[in-house]
Amino acid sequence: MLTFLIRRLFTAIPTLVLISLIIFLLLDLAPGDPLADQPLSIPPDVRQKMRDALGLDSPAYIRYLLWAKQFFWVEPLVFVDWVTGTGFSEGMQRIVSWQFRAPVFDIIIQRLPQTLWVVGLAYLVGVLIALPIGIISAYRQYSWFDQVGTFVSMIGFSVPPFFSGVLMIVFFAIMLPWFPSIYDTTLVVNDFESFGQQIRQMTLPVMVLALQTTAQLSRFMRASMLDNLNHDYVRTARAKGMTEKVVLLVHVLRNSMIPVVTVIALGIPSIFGGAIITEQIFKVNGLGQLLITAIYANDLPMVQTLAFIFAVLIVLCNLIADMLYGLLDPRIRYD
Amino acid sequence: MTDAPIAVAVPADTSGRSQWWDVWDQFKTHKGALFGAAVFLFIVLAVTLGPLLWTIEPTFIDIRARNSGPMWAHPFGTDQLGRDILARMMAGGQVSIAVGLTAMLISVLLGTLIGVVAGFFRKLDGALMGLTDLFLALPLLPLLLVMVMLFRETLARSFGPEMGTFILIVSAIGVTSWMQTARIVRGEVLALKEREFVLAARSIGTPSRRMILRHILPNVLSPIMVSATLGIATAIITESALSFLGLGFPPDFPTWGRLLFDAVDYLQQYPERVFWPGLAISLTVLSVNYIGDGLRDALDPRIRGR
């Protein structure tokens, strides 16, 4: 299996390079202009000069190669320097955002904490709630628990966050002033009180996001459990006198996990992608907001870098999912 | 069970007919599924036949009647320009349901096809999963912008502006949302094809096509059903996002997603405005979900036998 892993990692590299090229071409082709948010009172000749200053006049392949060099060579060097205190990257041009004229990676790192706190935690909460709900719903199919679960999760999935987020604010920030409606990214958690504040400001966005994850995942869990509950091996296991708990949580669950693992693995990269709408509503200003503002501002270096990191995570997570298939069902072979 | 007399009545093709009758019989016994089917039918009839009875134009502006609550002339009230919300809900429903179902079908068909092929044929697995990873990684908005830029005018010219936009939207949503289904189906197929019954079928020389259709597909149906149900909700909401960005229907063209989006600003003053589209979307998704549940049970021979 280790050889398989190594081989897959190596074949992933050309895939990723190809993906980065396609992302670049797509962004280059997409209509838009990095000066779109500049006021109309700036005359066209000045705009042209601003465009030139961003390096937009050089041909596409040169811009791609420059980005690739910066991403694969300069930025790792900067990281090495940062860790070891050396000076290899001195004087090298890093990937610079057109909106901020600042290194893209500095800003991504700035945005990571709130993204992980809110989107990451919401995902974790969603998964932890969804699995038991899915299991119980399947085991007690058509019980009141299952019916309520189905109802709530389908409504939860049909209601988009642009509505549920505002609804939460109206209820829990305006009518009942329990939680803040705006996330404070400058809050430093260093004592019990600030920790409480952090929990309070995370509650609403985490709730909105977790609802979506829970709804989706519990449906897949339930469906997959139902499929397996009727198999012969379950009957055999019961006949052999195993307790229901063992039958359910060891045998059935393990065999039902393949689609669930797939969905969970697909969701992990999107933690990094952030939650665009929810972040906007609660002003969490994480990576989702960074990506969407960069897209609107046509900040190509930023979009390209974020999209590529996202691609790397997708490839990695799907690879991990593939490995897990083998653990869950040893009959799936790698060769 | 009632299948015996029917099988006798139609002896010519017992294999095909009676199986589907079986499915239908099983489906009928599923209360949730029947209820879901009834609700869905009701919604479809309401949005298609409703406008024949309720003849106010959904885009007609009666400025004096703006922001009115429910009353006889406007049972659902009016919006900020005095347009009748009932008429808009019905017109919007036609579009939303059509877009939701079509986009979902495209996405599920594409996802299933790629998932099954990748899972079943080892040689194609790498390439197809690479493609899936690529589509997952592409930033959605620029991709949509490019699609609109390249295809809008061509489609509008060959199919007329409205049909052209419809095709563009459903294919845009379909093409950007099949990946999850594909990954799930592939995962299931990878496990399935090592199961005894598949190995047995293979050992007697069943051709691949038959194997996929008879043995693999029926067994991956339930995650596909879930994907399909969730896909409708996603497609209805995504459509509103596309139109909002100007990539979809004209701005005065109502759809449920758009009605919901526009009403959010007025959440505190006129909560009923978010209620109707929210309810319609949720009910549609719920009813499709129950239909899916019923279908899944009905198609599962193990349950059907019980």
Added chain:
Amino acid sequence: MKLKTLLMGAVAAMAIAPVAHAERGTDGDVKIIYWQAPSILNPYLSGGTKDIEASSLVVEPLARFNEKGELVPYLVDEIPTVENGGVSADLTSITWKLKEGILWSDGTPVTSADVKFTADYCMAPDGGCAQSAKFDNVESIETPDERTIIVKFDSPKPVPYAAFVGGQSPVIQAAQFKDCLGAKAQECTAANFGPIGTGPFVVTDFKPNDVITMEANENYRDPAKPAFATLTFKGGGDAASAGRAVMETGEFDYAWNLQLAPEVIAQMAEGGKGTPISGFGTLVERIEMNMTDPSADLPEGERATAKHPHPILSDLRVRKALSMAIDRTLLVEIGYGQAGRPTCNLVPAPEMFASPNTDCIAQDVEGAKALLDEAGWMVGANGVREKDGKKFKLLYQTSTNAVRQDFQALIKQWWSDIGVETELKNIDGSVFFGGDPASPDTFQKFYADVEMYANNFDGTDPEQYLGQYTCEKAPRPETQWQGENVNRYCDPAYDELVAELGKTGEISKRAEIAKKLNEMITKESMTIVPLVDRGRVSAHSNSLGGVVLNTWDSELWNVADWYRIK
């Protein structure tokens, strides 16, 4: 008894309030929210309103416009004019004199060299300076002593108040930016994120597109100001949530530019924690008529160019009729409420430049129909007018924005009342205003019959603004579809008058010419159909005092005077 004491105390507190806050840094933290987040604090690298206004807390120009559009001195003692000898009689130079004893926030003195450096910085080639139009015609800058700056122009400049005036053109510190000239400007991240300034606040932390924290400037020229010790400037989200945070939950003190339906704002104000305020500037929402044929049947390169006049809109009577069918008062009521007024002018302010033209305010549907009949457009099948077998059908595009889509729906209905069929189209703002020559959906390319957006001008002089409608400024394939004259309006008489405006120094004469130009392009030719003079609505919390909404300069222009009402 107790209540009485309390009341007395409150009265006393009110009475001494102006004294109580007359000390720097005693009022704690003030929280500002902008729903567009600042991405940089250097207005020379980004002209976005959000960036200019955020940086105006830190860096200041020599003079600013106040809420009435009058110039007020900031870093200088007085505004130079011809009368006081500050502007030379031939209008080719202006002499500014810095106030004595002004310090940068790092404690070093501000000198004329800093001012000169600012000009060098913006005029450096390859710098991509967003404000370089402010330095047009500047020939040289002389600094005879530490406090005097003489700006020389290469030709007479009737209005010399562009460079170093207003939020767009503040003075930056030479010492901080000396290595950031030209192409290097893009690399000076630390300076661009935390400029050293003379303003009431200094940056302590800048998180681009998210939040800025600031503290009071120890070296600010008025020792009693600012009243607040720290300032939090949060960005992002949408106008509705920003309004809510100030007026309903009270989490923030000031919310900028609440572009929301009037009833939504009214509802928020009922929250009781804050108050909406509004002011008018020069922003006009208008419909632009395409004078060229945007038909997709024309070959690319000829489509929407002067080669093919518009088949319907080239007729003045048609354009007039389209304007007459619109009820501007109702548009204002629905879209802007107290923050808008109907207008027929492209230049609605300042008063002396605004034409007294109000002909268009009254809706006249019958008159419009008669005009169309006269023009030969007769009502045909389905009530849509036709002429020579051609249907009267227009494509009406604008950017995505809730109010604009409501306007589109209303105007579509009015036009259908006079027999005009309208197809609506909305385009995402980043594409519509993006100017990408490859995209068919930009407002410059104008592949539609009519389009709607809003525009304004910096400062109080409309010369450059009116100069946008000369023949040569039409976007066309040869200019990569760049240019401000999106209508492709072309009238030699207009071009001549614009040239004359550029040579005229006398202010009343200028006003006369500007009015004439405005009328030529609006009521006489109906190339531009102004709809609404759009004000700005912002909101401040009820505990924030000293706010004066200014639409001529940065909204945060007088933040030094803000205080907490106790």
